[in-house]
Amino acid sequence: MKRFGLISVPYLWLLALFLVPFLIVLKISLSDTALAIPPYTPTLDMSEGWAGFTAWLSGLDIENFTWLTQDDLYWKAYLSSLKIATMSTILALLVGFPIAYGMSRASDEWRPTLMMMIILPFWTSFLIRVYAWKAILSQEGLLNQLLMNIGIIGEPLTILNTNTAVYIGIVYTYLPFMVLPIYSALERLDESLLEAAEDLGCSRMTAFWLVTLPLAKQGIIAGSFLVFIPAMGEFVIPSLLGGSKTLMIGKVLWEEFFSNRDWPVASAVAVVLLLILIIPIVLFQRNEEKQREAGK
Amino acid sequence: MKKSWLMMSAAFVMGATAATAEEVRVYNWSDYIDEELLTKFEEETGIDLIYDVFDSNEVLETKMLAGGSGYDVVVPSGTFLQRQIVAGAFQPLDLSKLSNHGNMWDVIAERTAAYDPGNAYSINYMWGTTGAGVNVGKVKEVLGEDAPIDSLALIMNPANMEKLASCGVHILDAPSEIIPAALAYLGEDPNSHDPDVIAKAEPVLTAIAPYVQKFHSSEYINALANGDICVAVGWSGDVLQARDRADEAENGVEIAYNAFKEGSLMWFDQMAIPADAPNPDAAHKFLNFIMDEHNMAAASNYVYYANGNEASQAHLEEDVIGDPAIYPTEAALGTLYTTSPYDAKVQRVVTRLWTKIKSGT
Numbered sequence: 001m002k003r004f005g006l007i008s009v010p011y012l013w014l015l016a017l018f019l020v021p022f023l024i025v026l027k028i029s030l031s032d033t034a035l036a037i038p039p040y041t042p043t044l045d046m047s048e049g050w051a052g053f054t055a056w057l058s059g060l061d062i063e064n065f066t067w068l069t070q071d072d073l074y075w076k077a078y079l080s081s082l083k084i085a086t087m088s089t090i091l092a093l094l095v096g097f098p099i100a101y102g103m104s105r106a107s108d109e110w111r112p113t114l115m116m117m118i119i120l121p122f123w124t125s126f127l128i129r130v131y132a133w134k135a136i137l138s139q140e141g142l143l144n145q146l147l148m149n150i151g152i153i154g155e156p157l158t159i160l161n162t163n164t165a166v167y168i169g170i171v172y173t174y175l176p177f178m179v180l181p182i183y184s185a186l187e188r189l190d191e192s193l194l195e196a197a198e199d200l201g202c203s204r205m206t207a208f209w210l211v212t213l214p215l216a217k218q219g220i221i222a223g224s225f226l227v228f229i230p231a232m233g234e235f236v237i238p239s240l241l242g243g244s245k246t247l248m249i250g251k252v253l254w255e256e257f258f259s260n261r262d263w264p265v266a267s268a269v270a271v272v273l274l275l276i277l278i279i280p281i282v283l284f285q286r287n288e289e290k291q292r293e294a295g296k
Numbered sequence: 297m298k299k300s301w302l303m304m305s306a307a308f309v310m311g312a313t314a315a316t317a318e319e320v321r322v323y324n325w326s327d328y329i330d331e332e333l334l335t336k337f338e339e340e341t342g343i344d345l346i347y348d349v350f351d352s353n354e355v356l357e358t359k360m361l362a363g364g365s366g367y368d369v370v371v372p373s374g375t376f377l378q379r380q381i382v383a384g385a386f387q388p389l390d391l392s393k394l395s396n397h398g399n400m401w402d403v404i405a406e407r408t409a410a411y412d413p414g415n416a417y418s419i420n421y422m423w424g425t426t427g428a429g430v431n432v433g434k435v436k437e438v439l440g441e442d443a444p445i446d447s448l449a450l451i452m453n454p455a456n457m458e459k460l461a462s463c464g465v466h467i468l469d470a471p472s473e474i475i476p477a478a479l480a481y482l483g484e485d486p487n488s489h490d491p492d493v494i495a496k497a498e499p500v501l502t503a504i505a506p507y508v509q510k511f512h513s514s515e516y517i518n519a520l521a522n523g524d525i526c527v528a529v530g531w532s533g534d535v536l537q538a539r540d541r542a543d544e545a546e547n548g549v550e551i552a553y554n555a556f557k558e559g560s561l562m563w564f565d566q567m568a569i570p571a572d573a574p575n576p577d578a579a580h581k582f583l584n585f586i587m588d589e590h591n592m593a594a595a596s597n598y599v600y601y602a603n604g605n606e607a608s609q610a611h612l613e614e615d616v617i618g619d620p621a622i623y624p625t626e627a628a629l630g631t632l633y634t635t636s637p638y639d640a641k642v643q644r645v646v647t648r649l650w651t652k653i654k655s656g657t
Contacts, residue, residue, distance in 0.1 A: 033640045035383045037571075039361040073651060161510075247655050259354045259471075260647035261361065 022274070029267035030060035040263050064268040074252065074269065078276065081249040084163070084238075085231040088170040089178075092227045093220065095171060096178035100219075101212075103179070104186035115183075118176050130169055130240050137165050137241070161243035169237040170227075177226035185219025186212070218291045225284040233273055249273055319344035320578035323359075323367040325565065326351050326514050327537060328422070330598035337585050343578050351514040352469065360385040360570065367570055368579035371421055374411035374564040375472065375637040386417045386568045393580035394419075396587035404604035407634065408564050418566035419583055420604025422533065422596070425562055425624070425632060426473050427555040429516070429535030433548075434463045434526035446554035448481040451529055454503040461507035464525030466516040471650035473561050474501070474529065476635055480559045487635045491645045501653045511654050517541070523549045531563075532621055533601035540600070553621045555628065562632035564604070596622075 034041035042059035044052065068074045103114045121129060136142045137160040144156040159165050189212065197207040235250030242248070249269065256266035326349040338345050348367075350356050353376040359365040360372070360380050372380060380386060391397055397419070404420050412418045430445045438459045444450045451457060457465065468474060476486035478497035488494060509525065516528035521541035528535065532553055539551035567586065569579045585591055593611035596603045602622050609617055616622055624632065638646055 033644075035361075035379055035640065037361050037363045037383055037385060039383070071648060073648065073655075245656050252651070255647075255651055258358045259352070259650075260644065261354060261358050262644060262647070265644075 025267045025270055027060070028263055029064055029271050030062065031264045032059075032063070033262050033264055038263070039261060064264045065272075067265060068268055068272065074249075077247045077249045077252045078272070080247040081232050084166060084170070084248060085228050085234075088167055088174070088231045089224050089228045091167060091171045092175055092178040093224060096175055096223065097182055097220070099175075100179045100182035100186055103183050104189070118179055122176070126173065127236065130173070130237055133165070133169055133172070133241060134160060137168070160241065163242065163246055165241035166238050166246055169241045170231050170234060173237065174227040174231060178223040181222040181226065182216055182219040185216045189215050218287065218294075221287045222284070222291075225280055225287070229277060229280055229284070232277060318342070318575065318578055319346060320368045320575055320582050321346045321348070321366055322369045322582060323348050323350060323356065323365070324369075324371045325349060327517060327534060328371075328599055330594050333591055333594060336591070337582065340585070341581055343581065345582070353472070364572060365570060366574060368573040368575045369567055369569060369582050371565050371567050374408060374566060375635055377418055377566045377568060378411040379637045381412060381417050385571055387571045387573065387576060388416050389419070389569065389583070390580060393577070394584050394587065396584050396589075399587055399589050399592070399605050399607035401604050401606035404564065408566060408604070410634070410636075411564070412566065418568040419587060421565045421567045421586065422599070422601035422603050423562065423564045424532040424601045424622075425555045425560040426468065426477065426529070426531055427535075427553060427560045429520050429528040429530050429538060429551055429553050431463070431520065431523060431526040432550045432552050434523070435460070438463055438526070445552065446557050448477060448556045448558045451527065452478060452481040452500055452504060454507070457504045457507040460527050461509075464509050464519070464527075465507060466510050466512060466519060466525050466528040466530070467508050468529055468531070469511040469513045469654075471646050472635065472638070473563075475646060475649070476561055476633070477529070477556070480556070480633070486559060486561070486633050489638055489642050491642060494642070494645060494649065498649055498653065505653050505656060520551055521545065521549065523547060533599050536600035536619075536621065555621070555624070555632065557631065559631050559633050562634050
């Protein structure tokens with residue numbers, strides 16, 4: 001009995017914090033918009049008992065999902081989000097790996113300081129940090145002023161309100177999520193393995209490819225998922241830094257909800273987004289489990 | 297450490313007592329009141345006033361229809377008010393608590409009754425038109441001396457927009473106002489609810505969208521005043537506020553507002569009390585305060601919008617009551633049109649069209 005209780009805790013957690021909200025969203029996605037509070041129909045009328053329940057059930061349909069397939073806007077937005085999230089993950093990896101590598105090679109007295117430098121920005125509100133990028137990237141912003149003063153460019157570059165700004169924002173924001181798992185993988189790396197590789201005739205470069213990289217693989221995979229999954233549904237960064245041409249599903253979701261006031265379609269978009277994200281989330285979980293088993 | 301604990305609990309207790317004092321939460325459009333009026337209200341009534349702002353009817357409606365917004369007074373425009381009344385979002389006004397109600401102007405009340413029958417749920421706060429704000433010097437430099445600054449051709453003709461793009465154009469992020477304008481340009485009924493007619497607006501707006509720097513409903517005031525943009529399709533009073541800010545800054549920017557000669561949208565912003573307002577008594581006091589002729593005149597003198605309060609007209613400054621951009625002449629009133637709300641299916645067509653136009657897909 002006690003054992004059963006222990007096992008049921010995580011499942012209850014999952015049920016309360018994931019499944020129930022998901023079912024509510026799923027239910028709204030099967031409803032129709034209505035001019036009422038809340039703005040959809042049907043709503044479940046408990047007082048009518050069973051008849052009310054069946055009436056409610058028969059009022060649900062998949063019309064909103066058919067609507068999503070009829071309009072290429074949604075698929076373009078999903079694809080564009082996929083592209084932006086993938087590109088950002090690759091960029092974050094390219095920037096994050098050398099940082100993590102450098103941290104893991106640093107002397108013991110430096111490591112806590114370096115770690116602090118990675119974590120410190122989290123002490124400031126995410127929103128303020130993204131707003132700060134607006135001031136850096138705008139036409140009269142710090143970056144353009146700097147480049148013009150040095151004489152690299154004659155005319156200010158248009159970066160703000162473009163996809164470039166969105167990439168910069170995402171890579172900046174999620175970089176620590178990439179650095180920390182890679183760092184923790186590299187930190188555990190046994191230096192004697194590298195020495196052995198060199199003794200056996202590997203150049204430093206080959207040793208890096210054959211020893212360091214495979215051992216860091218789990219960290220790279222974990223970091224990539226931690227960047228990719230939130231970047232896919234990102235809303236704040238594209239709406240503050242992106243232009244009207246930045247098409248991301250998080251923004252479409254917001255517009256369906258706030259501008260179009262169409263909760264059912266917004267919910268349908270959210271359900272599809274979740275289904276798309278379940279694949280990487282499951283892969284991420286698998287990777288974590290594998291890592292745990294390997295660590296045993 | 298101990299000391300700071302003490303202070304924290306003291307602050308907590310004070311916070312708790314403040315919360316029990318009477319308060320009223322008002323949700324109004326941005327840049328839409330003389331803020332001295334807010335302090336005046338608090339001093340006269342002793343009620344704490346919490347004043348938040350928004351810049352889109354759509355966002356307001358989302359909050360209203362979700363319910364439990366926590367606001368006591370909100371300010372939707374006519375068509376949105378009408379939808380929200382149907383949805384049951386508002387409570388009828390208690391006229392016995394509104395001693396200043398007699399100040400209201402029947403000319404406006406007749407028109408707002410189309411949205412709120414009998415004006416049972418709302419009072420008119422301000423009204424105005426949606427037209428073009430232009431930086432006269434820059435537009436003439438780009439389009440020549442005879443630039444059509446009072447015509448829809450200024451913004452709906454891609455040839456003009458292509459040239460204007462170099463000095464910057466902003467358009468309101470308000471599909472329910474810009475799509476009717478595109479229809480008026482085509483000579484169609486701007487208030488059409490026929491999806492086939494509405495679809496005719498798409499090619500017009502798609503053709504000009506690439507030249508629009510931003511679809512936004514509040515940034516244009518500063519952008520116009522600073523000379524960052526040369527044309528804004530915006531609301532009358534907001535453009536006139538930009539004109540005054542430019543005058544004060546003495547930056548050489550000359551801003552003019554014109555309603556479109558082919559017809560401009562006439563809209564009404566109505567103050568109403570949500571059905572679930574936590575403090576309807578204080579809300580009535582706020583409405584009554586706003587309907588006071590001196591207060592209403594102070595508000596109009598500050599924001600350059602016409603109001604629906606006849607008694608206030610005696611206290612309006614000459615550059616408000618005498619400006620045809622604010623109080624149009626009888627003849628100009630004839631060219632203005634009003635719109636009625638779309639039903640859910642048409643609304644979906646309209647908003648999808650808008651998303652496509654804005655994102656260029």
